[in-house]
Amino acid sequence: MQVTVGVDFGTLSGRAVVVSVADGTQLADAVHDYRHGVLDRTLPDGSTELAPDWALQLPEDWREVLRTAVPKALALAGVTPDQVIGIGTDFTACTVLPTTADGTPLCELPGLAGRPHAYPKLWRHHAAQPQADRINALAARLGEPWPARYGGKVSSEWQYAKGLQLLEEEPELYARADRWIEAADWIVWELTGAENRNVCTAGYKGMVQDGVPPSREFLARLHPGFAEFTAKLDHPLSPLGAAAGTLTARAAAMTGLNEGIPVSVGNVDAHVTSAAARALEPGHLLAIMGTSTCHILNSEVLAEVPGMCGVVDGGVVPGLWGYEAGQSGVGDIFAWAVRSTTPAEYAEQARARGISVHQLLTEKAAAQPVGGHGLVALDWHSGNRSTLVDHHLSGLLLGLTLDTRPEEIYRALLEATAFGTRMIVEAFEHGGVPVTEFTVAGGLPRNRFLMQIYSDVLRRPINVIGSEQGPALGSAIHAAVAAGAYPDIRAASAAMGRIRLAVHTPDQYRADAYDQLFAHYRELHDHFGRGGSDSMHRLRALRDTARLEENR
Template identity: 30%
Template sequence: MAYFLTADGGTESLRARVYDGNGNCLGTKAVPYRTHFTPGRAEQDPVDWWRNFVTASRGAITDAGVEPAQIEAIAYATTCCTVVALDENGGALRPAIMWMDVRAHEEAEEVLATGDDALKLNGAGQGPVSAEWMIPKSLWLKRNEPEIFGRAHRICEYQDFLTFKLTGEWAASLDNAGLRWHYRSREGGWARDMLAALDLSELEGKWPQRMVPPGEVIGTLCPRAADELGLLRSVRVVQGGADALIGMIGLGVHKPGQLAMITGSSHLQFGVTEAPLNAPGVWGSYADIVYPDRWIVEGGQTSTGSIINWLSRLTGGPLDYDMLNARAAELPPGSEGLLVQDHFQGNRTPHTDPLSRGAIVGLTLAHEPHHIFRAIMEAIGFGTRAILDAFAQAGYQSSEMTVGGGASASQLWLQIHADTAGIPVRVPASPDAPSTGSAVLAGVGAGYFASIDEGIGAMVHPGRVIEPIADNVRRYQEIYPRYAALYPALKEVLA
């Protein structure tokens, strides 16, 4: 039996898991790390990433009850775009700028103003460009911390940092670069004209020059990593990518017309197409970043599960989720007059407005925590619907949605998503999509499967289906226009 080690480097923790060749998770271990927040900013210490990777990996292998010598390959998914500035030895020169950090919103506007051809990936060239992405963040770094920028041997991502620590090699994931660096595998590679227009051409030399697609072997463990992990040096390190995109693999979403939603601190929605599709309000389409000869269209919500965590902090948590879910489920759609705008850390799509903010509207003295709890979930469901509407206007529509991640643990949240979107929601047998997807990639890299599609067939198994409730769908159809009206109204107030 083959055994594979995976890691999911998320916003709040790193979780390692051990899988067998049939897609069964045999052992798991999660280790939390701190994120340092200030308004519009979020940072982490890369030292924590590696320390947690080692601790979690050893713990998962022990929990699985397998011998370390039986691990054949490693693959991992991480947050994207979490940008790190590293020296020649892979040491961090400053804290990492997290994916949700939107300090580079002015630089994002300048990227859009270049009018470069690579911008067709941003709403068919109409933009906007997100402050979360690689080039705006790098431009911010050059302007605001020029000494750090100048010293940086590599400016790359969480994913690439782990790759260097594991193998001693500098390699970039085609998945991350195609998604967030304006790299186009079929049209000239790096966006050199864009960099030149921004006086940022030296950034190209600071990026890893080897571009590796998901499922391809980067190398084997370097001696130091093998010793720290307690593994054989022959273990193959296989390219992964952005957690949500690798999650598509773990959900089994690989055929044109299918739709995936990865949930957690944020939500991401992805569709698969067999031809390019570029339209306003939609990000992409991105060629070959997950599957060869297929394109990915994208939407996303910056803060979703993180709003629930905010509520927990606000109320002095931890929250009693079982009680809140039970009481919230008793409420009718609409949470008895409460309406929430879910832009607590800005909006990713369809508005792509980093300066938009959250709001709770309609509060009365009769409302209790479970009202707010449900209203937050409804707002996130409405935010998802807004993205699916943008997809439909672009010509991409799906009759169902496959969901993985944190929200899949809540039957109420799944039902609200089915009801607000008006389509069935599928949850695979293993909802830990980024880890399952990483296991598939490890199996491909280890030579057990000829393709990612074949690996999906062997390791991803069907689970349950949540059908929309007709009465709830009708009620949410009535409420949704009020939600949609919040953004333009609040934009005026917050301007």
């Protein structure tokens, strides 16, 4: 039996799966938790404090996934290295890092371990929002054409905003960074020994459209030293599903695989999942739901949809326009509710029954009628990725009384994320990009009550991916294409992908009630997000000033 290995590098851990090339059967998986997780308070030395909105990671944590999860998955699957015909990887994005010309991360150079800007910036690093604001303002003033492909605004999460922040705050490190590279491409460099860049991250996060990045003249107007920034990114782009190279002897020793097997071109965790969910056809929207949600949609139509994260030719599958949208906080918001709004007695109840507090709150919330809590929330605890593209917005909960219970707050937050998704779906359709089918993947779809809320709010049947390891399965599918087992991604997806159709269907009565709640959500969304009030921005500025003064 021939197999491929898919490795998914997430926010807190990495996972390896071993998959049958013939039919996509998952034979085994193994997880490795990053020892350092997300660095958002201090560097590993414990003394170098990070400013608000920072989020960093360690490359060594990623290497440990290759050293531990891959060999463990092979052992659990009971397969030998000779049976593995290829390996594929995916990563969070935009997670980007500065390196030397040979790919060494700056944070691993002598004397730089205490410099925050030497580390990889995780996708949820939002401290470059002022730089993103300036990029957007200048592009609008000059009438630049490329922002239209990103719904009119680029994000603080992306390569150029983070690169400009590096230049302005640590010009010495900016000068030492020969390369500015997505982690999705860096991990492939580690495996093959040669730099490679993929069309997905280049298009969505690096603002390359029709093969052309923003001009040198535009960058110089942002900062004279930024004019040559593109040189740190410049490299021929490889199509998805292609082989980036072959496994080096060093990487083979690290992973327990055979030297010389094909390594597929890097990809983004959300985008690669489309193949795993058989969601490649035009109009089939895939929502990958975890700590955040990413929405991926292929179309034959090129349109300008306000607030989208991007539309890229071949960004998901060659031959179609791939659209991306997203919500910066979803599972993270539910976790916040458990940490911050749940009394000790609820934790005791959950422990006595042997269930999680999330499960307890879900049970209690499910017993309520739609609208029975009298609440509506905005799901902006990590800012708004789509359609407002503003990471300095914040969460809001309206309607609290002295009788409000924790499960009511919890339910309002579940509903808020569904409302946020509805805003995105409606933006697509109003922009001329039809959404004909809706599928979910990730960890959150295991919560059936949450998925029923989404079905009712969206008034659509919801399909569910047939694998709990969507990104890793997608990477394994791409590895099969890179190894030549299938002619293209569509054929591999049809054979190896998994989907369960119409698992959740809308209830007319609840859907009508949710329409009323959604009207309140839209009113608050537009008031705080579209200029009715800038109080969220002013409160954040006040917070940041107070924290900086406290740290002096």
